[in-house]
Amino acid sequence: MSQRTRSRYALAASLLTALPVLDVESGKLLEHKQLRRHPRLKKTWDTSYANELGRLCQGVGEGTAGPKKQRVAGTGTFRVINYDDIPQAKRSDICHTRVVCEYRADKDDPNRTRITLAGGHICVPYDVSTPTGSLELVKLMINSVLSRENARFAAFDVKNFYLDTPMKEPEYVRVLLKDIPQEFIDEYNLEDHVRFGWVYFAVVRGCYGLPQSGRLAHDLLSERLDDAGYYETATTPGLWRHRWRPIQFVLIVDDFGVEYVRKKDADHLAKILKAHHKISQDWEGKKFSGINLDWNYAPKHEDRTCRLTMKNYISDLLVALDHPRPKRRQLSPHKCKEIQYGSKVQQAHGEDTSPPLTPKASSASRRLLGRCCGLAARSTTSSWLPSAR
DSSP: OOHHHHHHHHHHHHTTSOBSEEETTTTEEEOHHHHHHOTTTHHHHHHHHHHHHHHHTTOEEEEEETTTTEEEOOOSOEEEEOGGGSOGGGGGGOBEEEEEEEEOTTSSSOEEEEEEEEOTTOOOSSOOOOOOOOHHHHHHHHHHHHHSTTOEEEEEEETTTTTTSEEEEEEEEEEEGGGSOHHHHHHHTGGGGEETTEEEEEEEEOOTTOTTHHHHHHHHHHHHHHHTTEEEOSSSTTEEEESSSSEEEEEETTEEEEEESSHHHHHHHHHHHHTTSOEEEETTOOEETTEEEEEEOOSSGGGOEEEEEOTTHHHHHHHHTTOOOOSSOOSSSSOOOOOOTTOSSOOOOOOOOSOOOOHHHHHHHHHHHHHHHHHHHHOEEEEOOOOOO
16 A cells, blocks of 8 residues: 555544544654654644643633633643642652543544543552443343333433542642643743652542542442432443433443433433533434444334444554555455355365464454454344333
């Protein structure tokens, strides 16, 4: 595949999914550090990084967002702190950050930077596991919607789910001053807080990457839902129902897959969530948990169907694995043995004499098979089933 063809192919795929940022001139996918050094892309992604730091702190820039009229409103998750103010017992648990950049054409701001925390020394003295819905439960919910008369499906997504959750006690993170955009340095006077080239932040709300964030956010959400009459079923993690309303939903982290008959019941759930979070609402239920859903609410109940797909999955996979696109369509991974018509026994191929895979090729093969198995598990068609209700 030529460099020009590869660039066009990668660009087409990147416009439809979340990928590392593509340099259309070279055809290469760039990570955060490469973008910060890129002469043409540096300004765009410096602004994106400043926006993410502002979102985690107390906002940044001038604009119309929030009560302070900023470009990006803050969540108060991070707070600048001097190193000497960090408790002695916490200094060995200080985290570092991992910065991920991606292009999302379907978002208001397509140039997205996200910060997650990393560090292997964080000690949490309680169980941080969180019950969540499974893929099997999602498929059962879809069949339930199709089987239930007049039922519909909607998808709700809670924004800043972790960032809206207070921590029981703060954690701490450090970032190299030279990696922070100058706009953010000036607005927060970070030069006054530097220690040996590092700037330190107290993490006072849940943040992606902290082991306890999921548990704290789930427990707080469960408490609020319980006060509104919702409960998690005893034997099926991730399945929630209301004590008397005819509604149920699958909860996967911050994604709600809602089955309802009366829209006012779904509106009730949305109202409870809006009281504490910003949420997005997809009343057509076109996508849930990364799966594209094509609903057919046919007038005749027996004709109701839902097709599950993951659009552009293979195209994106070829880009992610840097696999050349075949010139001719291939429907099999290898040439099939010719069928011997009239023979009662079809002989298999002879002994495989090809050389063993190298460790690198073996790893790539496992990644490819794992991703393809994930696609096979998610893509199917559900039809109406006789309802027991």
